[in-house]
Amino acid sequence: GQNIDQPTEMTATEGAIVQINCTYQTSGFNGLFWYQQHAGEAPTFLSYNVLDGLEEKGRFSSFLSRSKGYSYLLLKELQMKDSASYLCAVKQGSSNTGKLIFGQGTTLQVKP
Amino acid sequence: GAVVSQHPSWVICKSGTSVKIECRSLDFQATTMFWYRQFPKQSLMLMATSNEGSKATYEQGVEKDKFLINHASLTLSTLTVTSAHPEDSSFYICSGTGTSGRANLPYEQYFGPGTRLTVT
Secondary structure (H helix, E strand, C coil): CCEEECCCEEEEECCCCEEEEEEEECCCEEEEEEEEECCCCCCEEEEEECCCEEEEECCEEEEEECCCCEEEEEECCCCHHHCEEEEEEEEECCCCCCEEEECCCEEEEEEC | CCCEEEECCEEEECCCCCEEEEEEECCCCCCEEEEEEECCCCCCEEEEEEECCCCCEECCCCCCCCEEEEEEECCEEEEEECCCCHHHCEEEEEEEECCCCCCCCCCCCEECCCEEEEEC
């Protein structure tokens, strides 16, 4: 079967660093995505990893280990506006037509 | 990035009626479109995948006769919820992939803003 796990909730302090983990067991793996979603809005793309290693993009970084079925999203210099849900999603199948399987999402609350 | 629109953004309908939601790719040709449903405090659940000109492929547990999907052109897909019931109340989100126009990343799904459906 397919399974994607991430913590349900996390709390962090403004200015700090937070790491959101995601473990997965899926067939036909073709990349892992991280999305940010504010309540009542559509997800917005944060990162994409298809090879092992770390991808850095400003305050956000994402890591992938395919052999371990593990990824994390690292958020640095947290801001209040980073309070949102963070969704880990695995792509199954081809790049263009393959589907995304989403984890349950991690609700991050940033406190002053 | 590429832009996908959805219409309407929210709709309230009575139980037993049908509702149509439109999903349009504004600046690229969406060869594949996806429809998701999201219940409160839950993640996105894929309902179906549709390729232009072909019948949609539905995920297990999704009734194809209840959720009618049409992808007649490269810029438009529609989801019709037939005989809607209160349990169909949800946030419906579409996304598209393509390699034309502003969709320059073949692996990325471009999401619409979502449609909030409330069935009374």
